[in-house]
Amino acid sequence: xxxxxxxxxxxxxxxxxxxxxxxxxxxxxxxxxxxxxxxxxxxxxxxxxxxxxxxxxxxxxxxxxxxxxxxxxxxxxxxxxxxxxxxxxxxxxxxxxxxxxxxxxxxxxxxxxxxxxxxxxxxxxxxxxxxxxxxxxxxxxxxxxxxxxxxxxxxxxxxxxxxxxxxxxxxxxxxxxxxxxxxxxxxxxxxxxxxxxxxxxxxxxxxxxxxxxxxxxxxxxxxxxxxxxxxxxxxxxxxxxxxxxxxxxxxxxxxxxxxxxxxxxxxxxxxxxxxxxxxxxxxxxxxxxxxxxxxxxxxxxxxxxxxxxxxxxxxxxxxxxxxxxxxxxxxxxxxxxxxxxxxxxxxxxxxxxxxxxxxxxxxxxxxxxxxxxxxxxxxxxxxxxxxxxxxxxxxxxxxxxxxxxxxxxxxxxxxxxxxxxxxxxxxxxxxxxxxxxxxxxxxxxxxxxxxxxxxxxxxxxxxxxxxxxxxxxxxxxxxxxxxxxxxxxxxxxxxxxxxxxxxxxxxxxxxxxxxxxxxxxxxxxxxxxxxxxxxxxxxxxxxxxxxxxxxxxxxxxxxxxxxxxxxxxxxxxxxxxxxxxxxxxxxxxxxxxxxxxxxxxxxxxxxxxxxxxxxxxxxxxxxxxxxxxxxxxxxxxxxxxxxxxxxxxxxxxxxx
Numbered sequence: 183x184x185x186x187x188x189x190x191x192x193x194x195x196x197x198x199x200x201x202x203x204x205x206x207x208x209x210x211x212x213x214x215x216x217x218x219x220x221x222x223x224x225x226x227x228x229x230x231x232x233x234x235x236x237x238x239x240x241x242x243x244x245x246x247x248x249x250x251x252x253x254x255x256x257x258x259x260x261x262x263x264x265x266x267x268x269x270x271x272x273x274x275x276x277x278x279x280x281x282x283x284x285x286x287x288x289x290x291x292x293x294x295x296x297x298x299x300x301x302x303x304x305x306x307x308x309x310x311x312x313x314x315x316x317x318x319x320x321x322x323x324x325x326x327x328x329x330x331x332x333x334x335x336x337x338x339x340x341x342x343x344x345x346x347x348x349x350x351x352x353x354x355x356x357x358x359x360x361x362x363x364x365x366x367x368x369x370x371x372x373x374x375x376x377x378x379x380x381x382x383x384x385x386x387x388x389x390x391x392x393x394x395x396x397x398x399x400x401x402x403x404x405x406x407x408x409x410x411x412x413x414x415x416x417x418x419x420x421x422x423x424x425x426x427x428x429x430x431x432x433x434x435x436x437x438x439x440x441x442x443x444x445x446x447x448x449x450x451x452x453x454x455x456x457x458x459x460x461x462x463x464x465x466x467x468x469x470x471x472x473x474x475x476x477x478x479x480x481x482x483x484x485x486x487x488x489x490x491x492x493x494x495x496x497x498x499x500x501x502x503x504x505x506x507x508x509x510x511x512x513x514x515x516x517x518x519x520x521x522x523x524x525x526x527x528x529x530x531x532x533x534x535x536x537x538x539x540x541x542x543x544x545x546x547x548x549x550x551x552x553x554x555x556x557x558x559x560x561x562x563x564x565x566x567x568x569x570x571x572x573x574x575x576x577x578x579x580x581x582x583x584x585x586x587x588x589x590x591x592x593x594x595x596x597x598x599x600x601x602x603x604x605x606x607x608x609x610x611x612x613x614x615x616x617x618x619x620x621x622x623x624x625x626x627x628x629x630x631x632x633x634x635x636x637x638x639x640x641x642x643x644x645x646x647x648x649x650x651x652x653x654x655x656x657x658x659x660x661x662x663x664x665x666x667x668x669x670x671x672x673x674x675x676x677x678x679x680x681x682x683x684x685x686x687x688x689x690x691x692x693x694x695x696x697x698x699x700x701x702x703x704x705x706x707x708x709x710x711x712x713x714x715x716x717x718x719x720x721x722x723x724x725x726x727x728x729x730x731x732x733x734x735x736x737x738x739x740x741x742x743x744x745x746x747x748x749x750x751x752x753x754x755x756x757x758x759x760x761x762x763x764x765x766x767x768x769x770x771x772x773x774x775x776x777x778x779x780x781x782x783x784x785x786x787x788x789x790x791x792x793x794x795x796x797x798x799x800x801x802x803x804x805x806x807x808x809x810x811x812x813x814x815x816x817x818x819x820x821x822x823x824x825x826x827x828x829x830x831x832x833x834x835x836x837x838x
Contacts (some may be wrong), residue, residue, distance in 0.1 A: 188270065189471065192472055192595060192670050193469050193470065193471050193472050195530070196471055196526060196529065196530065197419070197422065197471050198421040198797065199530065200471075201418075201422065201423065203425070203429070204243065204421070204422055204425035204782065205242075205244065205751045206418075206467065206553065206838065207418040207421075207554070207753060208553075208557065209553050209557065210242040210243075210418070210421055210521060211242070212557055212592070212594055213239075213242045213243075213244060213557070214240070214242040214414055215581050215592075215595055216560070216561060216594075217239070217240040217555075218791075219586070219595065219598055219599060219602065220235055220565055220566070220598075220602070221234055221235055221240075221566050221604070222234075222586070223579055223582070223602045224567055224568050225372065225574050225576070226570060226578055226582075227255075227257060227568070227570070227581040227672070228569055228571035228572065229257075229571050229572055229575075230256060230257055230258075230571075230576065231254050231255055231256050231257055231332065231347075231818075232254075232255055232257065232568075233252050233254050233255070233568050234252070234253040234255060234406075234407065234801060235250075235251070235252060235253075236251040236252065236253050236346075236406045236410065236656075237250060237251030237344075238428065238447065239564060240250075240410060241410055241413040241424075242414070242416070242421065243424070243425050243428065244429070244560050245425075245429075245432075245751065246555065247432055247635075249345075250338070250564055251497050252344070252345050253343055253346050253347075253348055253385065253406065253542040254346070254729040255260035255347075255348055255349070255350045255378065255385070256300075256347065256348075256349055256350075258274045258275060258300070258301060258351050259274065259275050259280075259300065259303070260275065260277065260279060260351075260539055261277050261279050261295075261352070261353075261386065261429060262276060262277070262278055262279065262290075262347055263278070263279050263351070263353060263355065263356060264278075264487060265290075267359075270386065273293075273297075274304055275293065275295050275298045275300040276293075276294050276295045276298075276811050277291050277293055277294065277295075277303070277317065277349065278291070278292045278294050279351060279355070279386065279449070280292065280357065280394045281356065281357040281510045282396070284359075284500035285391045285396075285400065285499075285709070285790065286357060286493075286496050286499040287357070287391075287402065287403055287493050287496045287498070287499030287501075288391055288400040288402055288499075288514060289355070289357075289386065289400070289401050289403055289570050290399060290400060290401070291316070291317040291349070291386060292314060292315055292316055292317065292820065293307060293316075293317055294315070296379060297600065300686060302322065302326075302347075303317060303322075304323050305321060305322075305325050306320075306322035306325060307320075308321065308339065308389070308398075308399055310693065312543055315684050316399055316400075317399075318338075318398055318399050318465040319387075319388035319389055319390055319398065319399060319400060319401050319771065320349070320388070320397075320398040321398075322388045323336065323338065323347070323388045323389070325347075326338050326345070326347050335390050336348075336387045336389035336402065343596050346387055346388075347388065348385045348386055348387045348388065349385065349386040349628075350384075350385055351383050351384050351385065351386060351399075352383040352509055353383055354380050354382075354383060355384050355385065355403055355464045356777075357403070357496060358384070358403070358405075358495045358496050360497075361496070362370070362376055362380065362614055363496050366459050366460070367397065367459075367460055367461070367462035368458060368459055368461060368462045368464075371412060371415065371459075372425070372828040374411075375411070375415060375571060376413065377467050379411065379412075382407050382408045382411070383407075384403050384404060384405055384408075384768075384804070385403075385404040385406060385407070386401040386402070386403065386404070386629075387401060387402045387403075387404045388399070390402070390404050390502060391503065391504070392505070393504040395553075395817055397497040402403060403496070404562055404733070405494075405495045408495070409455075409494070413451075417456075418465055418606070419466045419468055419470075419471055419474060419565065419636065420466050420474075421453070421469055422461065422471065423454060423466075423475055423478060424450075424454055424473065424476050426475060426529060426532075427450040427453075427454065427475075427478065427671075428447050428450065429523065429527065429532050430450075430532060431445055431446075431447055431450060433519075433532050434521070434528070434532060435514075435517055436518075438513070438517065440510075440513060441513060441514050441517065442619060443505075444510065445482075445506075445514070446507050448501075449482070449485075449491050449501060449502075450478075450479055450482065451601045452491065452492075452493065452494050452501070452741075453478050453481045453482045453485070453491075453493045454478050455591045456481055456492075456494065457474075457477050457478045457481050461477060463797065464477055465488055467608055471722050472525055472526060473512070475525055475529065475729070476522050479521050479525070480522055481524045482518060482521065483515060483518045483522065483549025484524055485502070486511050486514050486515050486518060486782070487501075487511065487515060489502050489506050489507050489508060489511055490502060491506075492549065495499075499544050500790045505591075522597050532612055547699055548699070550699060551694055551699030552657055552696045552698075554594075554694075554698040554699060555690060555697075555698045557594055557692055557709060558693070558697075558704070558833050559635055559685055559690060559693065560595075560682075560696070561594075561598055561601065562598070562678055562680050562682070562685075562708075562712060563680075563681065563682065563683060564681075565598060565601060565602065565603070566681065567602055567605045567606065567609075567715075569609060569624060569719055569720075569739060570606075570609055571719075572613075573610065573613040573614070573678075574620050576606055576610050576613065577610065579582035579606050580603065580606045580607065580610065583599055583602055583603045583606060584603070587599045587600065587601050587603065593703060593704060596702060596709075597640075597703065597704020597705060597708070598704070599649060600639070600640045600704065600705055600723070601641070601704075601708065602638075603636070603637075603640070604637040604641045604645070605637075605641075606638045606646070607633040607634070607636045607637040608633070608634075608637050608641075608644065608648060608717070609719060610632045610633045611631075611633035611637070611646075611648060611652070611724060612718070612719045612722040612723055612724045612725075613719065614626050614629055614630045614633075615723045616630070616723075627656070629653065629725075630652060630724075631649070634648055634652065636650045639705060640705050640708050640709065641680075641708060641709075641712070641714050642709050643669070643712070643713045644714040644716050644717075644744065645714065646665060646669050647666075647669070647716050647742075647744065647747050647748060647751070649665060649667040649718060650662045650666050650669070650748075651716075651724045651725065651726060651747075651752050652752060654754060654758075655723070655724060655725075655727070659755040659758040659759050660759065661791055662751055662752075662753075662754075662755040663756060663759065663761075663764075664756040666748050666751050666755070667751045669748060670748055670752075673704075673745075676689065676692050676711075677712060677713045677778070677781075678693065678711055678712050678713070678716070679712070679714070679744075679781055679783065680712050680713070680714040681714075681715070681783070682783065683750050693711060693725055693759065694702070696711075697710065697711055697747040698755065713781060714744060714788065715741050715742060715743050715744055715746050715747075715783070716741070716742040716747050717739050717741050718732075718733040718739060718741070718742065718746065719733070719739060720733060720739070721732065721733060726750075726751070726754060728754065728796060729793070731826070731827070732789075732793075732821070732823050736806075740789065740821075741786050741789055742789070742793065743782040743783070743789070743790050744774075744781055745775045745779055745780055745799065746772065746775055746776060746782065746789075746790045746794075748791075749768050749769075749771050749772035749775060750772060750793055750797060751768050752764075752801075753765050753768035753772060753797050754797075756802065757801075758766055760770055763777075765780055765801075766801075769798070769801060772793075772797060773794060775790075776790045776791060776793075776794045776810070784818075784819075785818075785819040786819075787817050787819075788814045788817035788819055788820050788821040788824060789811045789814075789821045790815040790819040791811070791814035791817070791821070791824070792809045792810070792811065792823060792824045792827065793808045794806075794810045795809075795810035795811040795814065795824070795828075796827070798810060799827075799831065804831065804835055806829060808817065808831060808832065809826035809830065811824050811825075811827050811831065812828060815828060
């Protein structure tokens with residue numbers, strides 16, 4: 183009786199701790215739905231590609247170390263598994279996938295279109311075997327590498343985001359057919375889920391297997407969409423176990439230097455998939471959470487002991503190759519055994535009781551306030567859209583968003599949709615170029631302003647900055663100046679930068695106390711508390727002509743930090759109005775903002791220095807222009823136009 187009670191208490195405490203650390207079922211579900219919405223919008227893509235969220239954030243976990251991984255999928259590439267006759271009118275690039283049987287889970291790709299005009303694929307053809315038109319995964323990755331980024335496995339990384347540019351195969355790979363035939367004691371996944379997974383197809387990711395001579399030419403077969411679908415089907419206990427496994431890896435196993443690179447979270451997720459699928463006797467409930475953790479850790483131990491980790495979809499693919507072997511598995515087994523045998527004692531150290539107890543004493547309203555702040559700030563930090571590059575595509579996305587907004591009843595998700603609508607209308611406004619007759623031009627101009635007004639309902643800062651820039655481009659300099667002065671007069675402290683990855687605990691607490699649990703809708707909270715940068719599309723019609731060089735064919739897109747752009751527009755408009763005193767004052771304040779990096783993300787400091795350099799050049803202060811152009815070229819993330827402007831200025835004026 184006493185032992186049973188102790189066991190129940192341990193399960194209850196661990197479940198309570200994990201719910202505080204990872205989130206209640208509703209909060210996790212809302213995180214997941216936010217990324218589903220993001221994928222609907224980004225699924226429209228641009229002319230060449232569309233994006234899919236992946237990684238633990240998209241699966242519903244929100245740790246400080248949670249990955250924000252993004253898959254960019256090329257459009258107009260048809261992956262086929264069997265040779266077939268190609269329709270001469272089909273403009274897609276056709277690629278044949280050939281499983282590489284000596285390394286299951288990987289494939290070779292061959293470009294079979296005779297008249298392919300896809301530069302990404304043509305540049306990836308392996309020069310060692312040009313006649314075969316085999317695509318090199320290494321060459322394909324490097325096509326997308328730009329200065330300031332580095333390769334990180336199959337991804338291109340800028341230090342914050344990992345982008346995996348990949349190819350989509352709509353059919354299920356023949357090498358994974360056995361996945362649908364194996365015995366499943368727990369009837370998980372369900373038959374309906376299995377059918378959906380088969381319809382998902384797969385992706386070809388540009389990375390080969392470790393310790394393989396053919397590493398450069400092989401592509402990994404990825405089932406990331408299906409994996410995310412499986413995670414989204416987890417009940418709350420399964421989700422908590424998944425979160426705990428990641429905490430265990432990051433905060434315990436990887437603290438041991440000799441073990442740091444052996445296990446990764448993907449292996450643990452795979453173990454959880456197999457544990458859920460194969461344990462008919464195990465109930466995944468709060469009262470049984472310790473046994474669920476022990477069972478999953480036991481599965482990992484079994485694999486480590488045999489140096490064999492099967493891929494969930496292609497078990498013949500041993501994912502431990504090049505990682506874990508008989509020379510290094512003993513220490514890892516000892517640590518895993520300690521976790522399994524002393525599960526409660528070990529794991530409770532990773533989820534501090536003091537935090538749990540402090541949250542436990544909160545009443546229902548206070549807990550909801552905490553969860554509201556957590557969700558809002560996650561949305562501010564990670565939600566984004568990729569440039570559509572096409573007015574038609576952006577218009578389709580805007581229509582879809584209006585449809586979703588009209589049906590959504592959850593206040594948070596409705597706010598998320600409105601935030602995406604804002605970004606979409608920002609892009610639409612920049613894509614319009616008034617031209618032709620006065621009547622047509624007037625109509626297009628009104629449409630631009632309409633887009634910015636719709637956007638301004640949620641994101642007032644960047645929408646008003648774009649509107650001020652619109653007036654500047656129209657030659658309405660007084661309106662530009664007056665709008666900027668009005669905007670700056672309303673500037674408050676403690677505002678949160680959207681897409682900021684360094685929100686402090688103080689800012690979190692201030693946001694929670696001042697704005698959450700007060701009945702404010704998401705729109706109002708964004709208007710009151712956030713500031714957003716201005717993202718300029720290629721050759722944007724709303725960009726001041728003085729910065730055409732910065733936005734023309736610029737990838738990634740050029741970003742104006744908010745205060746930098748505000749004082750820049752104030753300086754430019756005062757200069758045009760021949761108000762020398764106000765122009766000089768605006769330039770001084772712009773310098774102060776740039777020097778103090780006020781609301782400037784570290785990746786945008788080079789942009790900010792370049793912008794200030796341009797303003798000094800316009801002012802005729804060439805020495806300061808050279809100083810800030812030089813500073814811009816020395817940043818980790820360098821503005822592409824800075825060096826060109828610096829070289830031209832030195833050449834034209836014989837400056838050192």
